[in-house]
Amino acid sequence: MIHAATAPERIVVLAPLGRDSQVAIALLGEAGYQGVAAHDLDALCDYLQAGAGMAVIAEEAFNGADMTPLVAFLEQQPAWSDLPIVLITHHGGPDHPPSMRLGKQLGNVTFLERPFHPAALVSLVSTAIRGRRRQYEARDRLHDLSESRQRLQSALDAGREGEERLRQLNETLEQQVQERTAQVLQNEEALRQSQKMEAVGQLTGGIAHDFNNMLTGIIGSLELMRRRLSRGKTQDLDNLIDLGITSANRAAGLTHRLLAFSRRQSLDSQPVEMNRLVLAMDELLQRSLDESIRLDMHLDPALWVAEADPHQLESALLNLVINARDAMPNGGDLVVETSNHTLDETFTQQQGTLAVGDYVRLSVRDNGCGMPQSVINRAFDPFFTTKPIGQGTGLGLSMIYGFSKQSRGHVAIESQIGKGTTVNLYLPRFKGDTPAISPQAVEEAHRARSGETVLVVEDDSAVRLLVCEVLRELGYAYIEAAEASGALPVLNSPQRIDLLVSDVGLPGGMNGRQLAEIGRQLRPGLKVLFVTGYAEHAAVRGGFLDTGMQMITKPFTFDRLTAKVREMIEN
Structure with a gap:
């Protein structure tokens, strides 16, 4: 059981918006800690001067406030003291510039990003108070050392033995302080890692659950179709095909939502x-x-x-x-x-x-x-x-x-x-000139005209095979390559190329966008259709595509792919 904190261990809370201070103090009180609310930075400094174990401060408390008294107090702390501070930040956490600046000024800071669970606040405060108690132990040991030095100083005249004992005691104490400090830092890092792993565990568990359901629908449909086809039964396959496609589309939708949450989807702003x-x-x-x-x-x-x-x-x-x-x-x-x-x-x-x-x-x-x-x-x-x-x-x-x-x-x-x-x-708000809105024509996958050739660059063999097979059925000539190094000799040859279809992420050190740049140097005006499942640098299409370039995201229907190929070649 955690007993109420003594006066030097009380927690000063400064959160000026709404009832944040009262809520925080109530949560800490339930955990056995004594909290007191400060209404501004000056009051906070008064409480710290009177004695406090730590401070919990909301980032907005520093907006327009004079931090000089607080910074001066922190800089004038005794050698044994390093006041822990929990800084409550907004989205962006310690990596956004205001938080980085405050962290450097305040010193011993742990960041807590909104929104947060009450247990996270109590956990951070508990860790900080444990560290503060070790500082008090160090202070007491330093005090003991000071008294020991005084006693030993009086005995120095009796010989060099007292001086050696003092030196050994001093080294031992400094080593203990260093070990305690290292232990506090290790505990704080372990807490942060535990919180990260909890979040990752929740995310991966949800993904595994949903994907397993969808894969069951896909694999099960294919298994049943194979059994029926092996017995020569071709009737009633449409329902199984629809079930497999529905499950696959659900998996594609889940992937798109995950990319949206992680801010890595390809946006067509x-x-x-x-x-x-x-x-x-x-x-x-x-x-x-x-x-x-x-x-x-x-x-x-x-x-x-x-x-x-x-x-x-x-x-x-x-x-x-x-x-x-x-x-x-x-x-x-x-x-x-x-x-x-x-x-x-x-x-x-x-x-x-x-x-x-x-x-x-x-x-x-x-x-x-x-x-x-x-x-x-x-x-x-x-x-x-x-x-x-x-x-x-x-x-x-x-x-x-x-x-x-x-x-x-x-x-x-x-x-x-x-x-x-x-x-x-x-x-x-959109800042440019708004283009006129015209009805879009229905996309149809027309067959190729004589001699039209597509260069397909895709590292996934299954995707490359399917794309080439669809192009072949529509009468296109095609050349395939698994990476950029295999496509460059083709681009540098007299071979007719009407369109380059390339994955954005390619192995071998050169991505699809770099391949397109070299291709346009060799063949000015080369039309390029990018396909991507995930490409961090292609997240905003407007900054990734030049004139004569377009992009579609995986998974895509082959009707959409062939319609886009026809559209780009004709334009």
Whole structure:
């Protein structure tokens, strides 16, 4: 059992927003620690001067405040003292510049990123207090050493034996202090690693569970088809084929959501008229709702043009509407709203890397059951869900979070138990000239014209074989290579090449984008179609593709591939 902390071990909490200080003190009190709230930095310094074991400080407490007294106090600490501080930061953690600057100024800092679990705060405080107690032990030992030195000094006149004993005692004490300090650092690192492994374990467990289900559908369908074909039965294979394709598409969707959460998906950012997109989805949204739920749309007629990937935005809106539906099992009102917002520095500083400027906001509001703060804090975690097993993957909100951050935007949740939930998605305003919107023609996979040749560069043999086989069926001549080194001699030859189809990630030290650059030096105007399953540097297409280049993501349908090949060759 942990007893209440003595006065030198009391915890000073400085969190100026809302009831953060009271909540933190209550949590620490339940763990057996004595906490006191400071209303500003000056009060914090007064408490520290009077004696304290550590401090818990929210990052926003330093906004516009004079840190000189606090820095002076930390610099004037005795040699044995290194006051531990838990610094509560926003998204971005210790790696974003404001937190890095504060960490250097404050010294012995442990970062705790919002949103966090109460157990994480208590764990960090417990570790810091244990370290502080070791500092007190070092102080006591230093005091004992000082007294020993005084006693030994009086005996120095009696001979060199006293001097040697003093030297040995001093070396032993310094070694003990070093060992204790090393142990504290080791314990802190072990805690951080434990927290990281817990998060990784939750993520990998969720992925394994969902992928195993999907692979069972794919493998099972293929096994049954092989059995029937071996017996010469070709009837009723369509259902098995559809089942396998459905499972494969679910696996592809899961991969896309994981890339969205990790901010590594390939985004096709472009001007988006959000009102037009929302209205186009009206019928789909209505079909996704129960008859007991009434859908209203409040669309700003003077809405700015947003900059985003329209397909990802459609997916985000559908996810939000489905979540709102599930929060109203007995029916209710659901409102989809669009509006213009200019975010000032006061708002953006609380969100870490969010830039000041104009944003288009998409809000989805329900009057359902609402969420407690503990659920809001974890709502964006991958595979976290409050739905029953089998009714949710826990990736919907995490995908929206990753999409918003990769789009240079922001997403926030407001909720009250019994009153409902509002999710606000902010996307940056488009700054350029809005192109005229023209209806898109239906893509058809036309057959090749005489002599048209495609160079296929793909390191995965199965994907390369399938792509080449589809091109052959449509009458294209093709040349295949497994890596860039095999494609360069072809590009440097007189061989006709109408289109280069290349994976972005290739082995051998040269990626697909570098291959395309060399190919265009050898063949000016060479058309390039990139295919990618994951490419960190191709996450934003606008900064990756030049004129005459396009990209499709794996997995893709062969109808889409051949239509894109035909389109690029003809254009």
